[in-house]
Structure formats: C-alpha cells, structure tokens
Amino acid sequence: MARQRPRAPRSAAREAVERAAARAAPRAAAPPGSASDFGPPEAFSAPVATSPLPAAPRARLSLPWPLPALLVWASAWAVFISLARAGWGVALALLAGAALGVVGSVLGHSWWRRFMLALGFPLSLLASGLVSLPAWLWLLPLGFVLLVYPINAWRDAPIFPTPLAALDGLPGVIALAPGARVLDAGCGLGAGLRALRRAWPEAELQGLEWSWPLRWACALRCPWARVRRADIWRASWADYQVVYLFQRPESMARALAKAQAEMAPGSWLVSLEFEVAGQPCHSRLQAPDGRPVWVYAL
Numbered sequence: 001m002a003r004q005r006p007r008a009p010r011s012a013a014r015e016a017v018e019r020a021a022a023r024a025a026p027r028a029a030a031p032p033g034s035a036s037d038f039g040p041p042e043a044f045s046a047p048v049a050t051s052p053l054p055a056a057p058r059a060r061l062s063l064p065w066p067l068p069a070l071l072v073w074a075s076a077w078a079v080f081i082s083l084a085r086a087g088w089g090v091a092l093a094l095l096a097g098a099a100l101g102v103v104g105s106v107l108g109h110s111w112w113r114r115f116m117l118a119l120g121f122p123l124s125l126l127a128s129g130l131v132s133l134p135a136w137l138w139l140l141p142l143g144f145v146l147l148v149y150p151i152n153a154w155r156d157a158p159i160f161p162t163p164l165a166a167l168d169g170l171p172g173v174i175a176l177a178p179g180a181r182v183l184d185a186g187c188g189l190g191a192g193l194r195a196l197r198r199a200w201p202e203a204e205l206q207g208l209e210w211s212w213p214l215r216w217a218c219a220l221r222c223p224w225a226r227v228r229r230a231d232i233w234r235a236s237w238a239d240y241q242v243v244y245l246f247q248r249p250e251s252m253a254r255a256l257a258k259a260q261a262e263m264a265p266g267s268w269l270v271s272l273e274f275e276v277a278g279q280p281c282h283s284r285l286q287a288p289d290g291r292p293v294w295v296y297a298l
Ligand SMILES: C[S@@+](CC[C@H](N)C(=O)[O-])C[C@H]1O[C@@H](n2cnc3c(N)ncnc32)[C@H](O)[C@@H]1O
Pocket: 152, 153, 154, 155, 156, 157, 158, 159, 160, 161, 162, 184, 185, 186, 187, 188, 189, 190, 191, 192, 193, 208, 209, 210, 211, 214, 230, 231, 232, 233, 245, 246, 247
C-alpha cells in the first residue's frame, strides 16, 4: 500500500485543482490493454494547460494519418534523389534518406506507424529496383530504428512527449525548495524536462534516457538539464525530491515500489496519464485535454 501523508498545505490552488479533477472524473486514465498502451491517440499532441490555470487555446499539431507517412516518405525520397544527383553516391544518399525517415517516425502514434514511417522509404526504394546495393546495407535503416527505439525501452514506453503546460499545476501541490532535484525518468526528446522547468524554474533538472540518439537530442534541446543515458530501473532515484514519469500503465506499480524503496520520505512520484492501479494518490491534477497527472507522496 502506498503510504499517504498529506504534506502540502491544502491551499486554495489545490482545492481548485481537486474541484477541477472531480468535474473531470469520468475521463480516467486509459486501462491497461487500451490503445494508450502503445501510445496516446491522435489528440495526444494537442497543447494543454493544467487546471486551475487558464486553458491554452487548443490547436492540433498532429497531422491526420496517412499524411505524416506521405510527408516523411516524400521528404526521404527528395533527400535521396537530391544527394544522389549531387554526387554523394547511392549508399550515402540512401543512408541520409533512411535517417530522415527514422527521425520523422516520431510523428507516428503507434509502433506500427513508426515502423511504417521509418522503413517506408528504404522498402519502397528496394521495391523500385532503382538501385542495387549489397544486402547488408538494407539492414542499416533497421539499425537506425533500433538505435532510436531500443528494445529495452519497448517494455516501458515509446517516445511520446509531455505537452508543455501539462505540469503547470504541480507547484500548487508540491512546494519545492530552489535547487531541489527533479528527474524525468525516460526523458525522450526533453518535452517532459521542458514542462518540469516551466513548473519549477529553480529546480535542478535531470533526465535519464535509454536511447542514445534521444539522449543526445534531449541534451541539445535542454542544455540547462543534466541528461544521461541510463536504464531508469537500474539507476538510483535516491537523490531526487521528485521523479516524473510518462511511461506505461504496466510500469506504474514497479515505479511506485522503486520510489518507496529508494526515495526519502517527503519526496514525490508524479505520473502523466497513468496511475498506480489500486493505490491512493496525494493529488490528481487534470490537464485541459482531460489527461490526469497523478501525484504520489512518499
Ligand atoms: C512516453 S516517452 C516520454 C518522454 C518524456 N518523459 C516526455 O514526457 O516528453 C518515454 C521515454 O522513456 C524512454 N524509456 C523507456 N524505457 C526506458 C528505460 N528502461 N530506461 C530509460 N529510458 C526509457 C523511452 O525511450 C522514451 O523516450
């Protein structure tokens, strides 16, 4: 059982948060086995603000399927043709096109779509019969995919970003001292770190990410954070006052058990969208798109 110690003062902000949460109670976290297991639905990338802050205007940043695929494949082909014409050689041009496909695959909202986005260009090139290359070269695009989405991370969650304003309500329930250490466990491309920075600009932010390319990209996007390549389950959480996660429903019981075993009393576990089934939480915030932010006191 989660130890529950209401530590944060019951502020007006918190009451407003809880009232907002109560109003939104029907929109609970997606149950295990739902579409959310493999990532949120299409509306996932809509920007949100956390109640009780004023809601940001909603704008869909995501393109309806199959537009992302057409866009990514056409861009990969354009890069391939331009570079081949510029004298780069077919193999290098293929690699550049395939790399673009892998980068563009983050637009996919499920594993199948990601693979289609990443592998569409090399497979269509192969099918076109335009080029003849050694067989091993065709494995390189697959290698890129595995670098960006390492199998170790599949058990937990693929890369889906935290909306920028999704964590704005956290300071209303967790009072952090300046310099407090906050970890984004599985920081992806750094969207969660950016949201955490917006919530607690004076915190010391750190990120752990298993994928090397994502870890590098995150460090570039978040130069103010300490970003390391590590397995979130093997790394110690003992030094953090807050650990933030955006993983999978199935990971949450393990995350709370790890947090309770390693983190100091008075620290916090925060999860976007997915709760620890059957465990009482300290607070449940709500983002305007309806997704909950679960706060567990340790
Ligand atoms: C849903 S994304 C969330 C990214 C980021 N936290 C955000 O909210 O924008 C989950 C991330 O966790 C990473 N991940 C999954 N399992 C991991 C593990 N065991 N160790 C480190 N990172 C992991 C994935 O590679 C992916 O980038």
